[in-house]
Structures are given as structure tokens and as C-alpha cells.
Amino acid sequence: MAETYFVATFHTHAGALKFERKLKALNEACKLLPVPRTISSSCGVCARFTYSDFRSLAFEDLDSVYLVVSHEYQRVWENEVC
């Protein structure tokens, strides 16, 4: 079965830490990683997680959320304030 998870990108490093704290408060797993080159050219950090209700955690520094299936990235959410 193909591995499925979400990857969130952020406008700031602090945003990634905040998102990680929000997920951990819900006892959800979250791992911070460098942003994969395939989805962004930024030098930043991304969060890998499986929590599907991520929209309820959205805030200004959250940039986009991608659904990753078999290493294919599909953008499923984008911050309206761009």
C-alpha cells in the first residue's frame, strides 16, 4: 500500500515550530524537515504529518499543505494571504 501523508510549508521557521506545537498538543505526530526541492525553492523547513483536519490549525505563517502519495506532491491547501 502506498505511503500517504501531508507536508506543510511555512513562510517562517517560527511558523513551522508553532505548527509542530499545535499538532503535538493534539497528540499528533509531526516531523520537521528541510523543504523538499520538488515543491519549493525556499531554504526553509516543512512539517510532515498525517492529521487530516489541518485546516483548523491554519494561521498566517502557514503557506501550503500538500498531500503526498507515492512521492507525488499534490497541493490541497494554500494560504489565502499570499
Add this chain to the structure above:
Amino acid sequence: MRKSSIIVAGALIGLMSVALVKFGNPANMGLCIACFLRDTAGALGLHRAEVVQYIRPEVIGIVIGAMGSAMYFKEFSARGGSSPLTRFVLAVAVMIGALVFLGCPLRMILRLAAGDLNALIGLAGFACGIGMGIVFLNKGFSLKRNYKQNTLEGSLLPVVMMGLLGLLVIAPAFVFFSAEGPGSLHAPLLISLGAGVIAGVAAQRTRLCTMGGIRDAILFKDFYLLMGVGAILVTAFIGNLATGTFALGFESQPIAHTDGLWNFLGLFLTGWGSVLLGGCPLRQLILSGEGNSDSAVTVFGLIVGAAISHNFGLASSAKGVTANGQMAVILLLVVVAVISVMNLPMVTEKAKELKEAM
């Protein structure tokens, strides 16, 4: 992006750096963003150090190459507005630290690849500075997010670079060109420009960043960017061995001094500032080519930092570090510490609460 891509990118930059020295660039200075922006500042008369004045085509090529690559792959995006003035000040600090060491982190690697052991101390300082920056990142340091801007805003630095290329080709009387010293040593224009373009494309495609390599290794145990840095080191080392320019030791290294403490502290300052800026001087050039106006402001900060360095006698030379340079590094470490603390959430959110309560 496959790991092989960043190794190829690093190898290309390492080999081109050795080749550029063979074609005429100063020793161990095939590519050095700090030195080249300093030379460009001098050529424009922003400082009057006569031995370091030349509009370096490599810098122009890097920005144009990154812009072309970003546009071709639909990654060009005009963005900015993330604490630009703070970034400017940090860039001044990054440049002054680099010129006390005598080279940006890229030249530090090239010096190491040529056997200059002073660069090993610089590397230790750079890594410790990055570690210090990471402490503040992990406490929530943020210069706040950027926003979309109009295309012109993101295109201005590449346009300025094209203007500089015009000045280099026309060479009007008001542009200064060194008659002697490192500024007088340069590869032919088209070779320098071509190497810059290749480096710009390679670094844009792979996100190569000397600071990012060490930061990601410490923060995430991710070695993707560090492999690119390692490839620069290995290929430049092999290139130096092949061309007979490898000489192991501390003494008599080209355009270098042996003051270990200030080699360490200079790049400590550069490393710390680069973490807060989100990229080393090379990465700032690449990001500005991708339309990031915050990075463009950073590049102007680097240029002004170079001018200050030479106007105020802060820059080191082969003779050693100046007293002014030592005082500047200490003062700027305090400035960077204040910026680090003042942009922590515990400070910014407290200020926000107070403002709302009033």
C-alpha cells in the same frame, strides 16, 4: 531533486573556482561573494581602497543565471516585506565578519581546499555561529513572513546587475579599476560571466547554501545541502592538487592572515547573521535572482558593509586584523544578539499585548 544533482552542482562550482584562478582571478578566489561584492563596491567608488576595485562579472552572472533558471522553471516570484531594514543591518554585519576573516563561507571552503589551515579555524567559527543562530531559531526567532509583490520589485536587482555589466563593458572614467592588487587580477570577462551564470543556474536548481548545509545537518541530520558543500571542497582540492596550487599550512597563504581568534570570530559573526537571514551570501544572490526583494536588500547591505569595512579600516589584510576590525566584530556581535532577542516571540508578543492594552 536527486542527491547526485547537488553533488554535480558543487563539483561544477569547485572546478570552476580553480579554473577561474588559472584564468586570472586572485589565488583561492575563484568565487567569493564577499570579495566580489567588495570589489564591485570599490569600482563604484563606494570605498577608495585602490587594490580592490573591479566590477566582478561572476556576481552579475550568478544573479542573471538564477533569474533565468527560476523563470524557465516557473519559480520566479516577486516577494518581500520581511523586515527589510533588519536584514540590511544583518547583511552589513555578515560582510564585515567575512572581511575580517578575508572571505565569505564559499571562499573559506576554497581556501581550505587549497591547504589554508586558517580556513579550518574559520570553518569552526562559521559552524559555531550557525549553532548560535539555531538556538534563536528554536526559540522562535522570526523576521516575519514575506508577501507577494509586483514583478518589477522582484526584478530590480537583476536589472541593476545588467546595469553593472554595461558599466563594466563601457568602462566610463567614473568607474574605478584597480591597477594593482587583487582587484587587478581577473579572468577574461566572458569566462567570468559564463562561470557565474553556470554557478547561478546550478545553485538555483539545487538550493546550494553553505550555511544551509551546516544548519540542516545540525537541525535535522539532513545532509543534502552539505553534500554540495563537500563536493565543492573535494573537487577544488583535486583541482588545486592538479594545478599545483595546493600548499598545506597556516603561514604565507594567499590573501589570508594567521590570527586564529579573529578568523574564528569573523566567520562566527557571518554564520550567526546568515542563519537569521536564512541563507549565506551566495544564497542571497540566488534568492534575489528568484525575485526575493528581501534578499536584494540583503545584497545591498552586503555591498554597503564592504564599503564600511574599507572606509573605516575594518577589513583585514595579509598583514593581519586591524584594531578597528576587532572592535567592529565585537560591536556587531552585540548588535546581532540584540536583533536575535528582539525578534523572539517572548519579546514581540509581549510588545503586541502592551500595545493592545494601551
